[in-house]
Amino acid sequence: MTPSLQDNPLLSQWLEFHTDGTVTALTGKSELGQGVATALAQIVADELGIPLDRVRMQAPSTDRSPNEGFTAGSLSIQHSGTALQSAARAARHLLEEAARGRGVDPLETIGEVNLDVPVASVTVAADTTLPSRDIGRSVPRRDLDAKVLGEPAFIHDMRLPGMKFCRVIRPPYRGAHLVEVPDATGLPGDSTVIRDGSFLAVVASLERHAIAAHAMLVERCRWEGEAPELEDAHLTAFLLSAPTEDTVLVESEILEAPGSADALTFSAQYSRPFVAHASIGTACAIAQWTTDRLDVWSHTQGVYPLRKDIARALGVDIERVHVQHVEGSGCYGHNPADDVAYDAALVARHLPDVPIQVTWSREDELGWSPFGPAMCVTISATTDSAGTITSWRWDGYGNGHSSRPSTLPTPSLLAYASQADGQPIPPSQDPPLAAGQGTGRNALPAYDIPHVHAVAHRLTTMPMRASAMRSLGAYTNVFAIESHMDDMAHAHGIDPIDYRLRHLTDPRARRVIESVAELADWGVAVGDNSGRGIGFARYKNSGAWCAVIADIEAIDHIVVKHLWIAVDCGRVVNPDGVINQIEGGAIQAASWTLMEQVRFADGVVTSSDWETYPILRFPDVPPVATTIVSADDEPWLGSGEASSGPTAAALGNAVRAALGVRVRDLPLTAERIVVAMAE
């Protein structure tokens, strides 16, 4: 049974039937721009056998929704989709039973049927599944039209009666404490300053007044403290020397080449820097305190976990806190959505009854968000003389990949670390192996290798705040594994695709690789200074299979000419939605891989605008061709993170093919390529 149904067993927790013939589907999964609300509606419509436009989707809220934790890990369709499917199937059965022999539409019996029953208690015959009408169809997204037309669509556009606007004044560097309360004279409009320890904010009736007051206050504050010493230039040395907690993921007694004289050993070290979420809109939230309740509107990935941390941080009864999801700008992991929600709650506590909308500045968004953790990976593998891999050892170093709300011993909300009675945010953790791990996500190659040994070394100190970002450690691990595979294939004079296929018996893995090779016409000649590379992985070793081929040209920087992608994510609910996610994930990963790197020194992030933190732009975005390898009889799997690692790997391998140089430290900038050439 899906964990979502275990935690929320009752049918009435998932579906609400209305007398006008419409149905509301409840979910704990947030629409993040990935189209999940549309896909879930398709599932419900199919199972109930009603037209799609009669299914309404309710955004997650702690007042009404099932508690499904976070919208993360490409699990929304697997968890929420499967739960809604079972609930809808059970509801249809109960309604049909009630209508049997009376010549009425089953939906008309809704008043007579008790839905407060466990979904699992309703036995539905397997052969009563309706033929699919909506599942498998590229239904247009429900939320997109409003966004194209400029209608209110985001929390930033929400206006409540009497609402005021707020900006937060962040410390000038990490480790700074506010030592002088700034003078509030002469601030524009009705600007009011709110202080709680080192947390400082300004509230005004007009947003432009809050912005102007913020700029004035920044000049007037005095801060003191000690900044952490780390700087980006020394990141890898830090990752390899900092204290760690080690987890053996798999153990093999044979760690070295099995003795034979002609065995070969391949050892190398790979790294990636901290990477920013860099959403185009900044974090935003609204909060309102009334006598007995705190309401929070947020683009969080988890309304329930956020509620718990807000209650812990404020020291109030959790029942008083109500969190409602409202869409924000694109979300690719643990971004500042939760932080800004707590900013708003903290400020609203000082101003009872007034709804407070807090919006982060671009500088804070790029400077104070949790980052995707920097990582360093070492791989040592052996082959026999024919090239067959005989052993594989992986070690991964870095901060854990989750400091999400409610998962750590104390609240992990940014302002909580600044408020008078607050505490610093503890170092992030890694999810257990069964939940896909973090540092060790995709650490184990999908290839058939007799001896594998893998140890995750999670840092127990966190000078830069790190947390979940799309695909967690899989991005770096797949980049490392697939770079290693290519180098071994090359050393043995074997075509990289043949080399992979020789080590793969999993038919679905073979099929995506063969499909992408066909799609890209693998083997075709490429021009001067150009190269072609492949990357493959099965996400989390339990999710979707994905293979990517990249063509690049090395001019003064790496230009991606084309990406081809094949994906197998089991039964597909919305093919166009899957392609959109796969393509988007690949383009984002291309951007990380080619150019992205958080810059910092002395506790200050210096890559805090779009010039110092560049991302891939329209002129450099390649065409992408995606094919879905159909597997309609297989369970559905998520697609949002499947293409990230394979894209990075394909690009690294294409650079090697073009220039004959292996770049192991991301990003693949001209600077890094020159360093790699010199080695």
Added chain:
Amino acid sequence: MEEPYSLEVDGSTIAGNAEPDTALLWLLREHGRTGTRYGCGAGLCGACTVWMDGVPTHSCDTPAWSATGRTITTVQGLAESGPHPVQRALIDHQAGQCGYCLSGIVMRAAALVDEYGSSLQEEQVREALEGHLCRCGAHPRMIAAILQAASEQS
């Protein structure tokens, strides 16, 4: 010192008092044009793009005084008499994920399609959109949609 301002936006007048160097973006949002969005406030992402006298302009670094006497069109004004062909094509192609970047992109692309019509080439679209960031990676669909809208023009 705040001074009176009066601006022509989407066929009507918005007025009040503001510092003359207040960014147009915030006055638009104050007057219900929330379709025009903040992304960076520094002219570096394109999210806030509107038309001034028909020319795509960043509203986040356009001071109110310089918008006075000009005709301002926001994404909401563009759609007032039915969606622009670019908007229809973007929906057709499902060209977007979170959609936060879209209103700025719509304004840039609509101006482009209006100017070049069916002669519009892919390279021109890519170059024109260089200042518009999209983090979701929906670029290829947007390019395809804009070219389709252009090809349907005379």
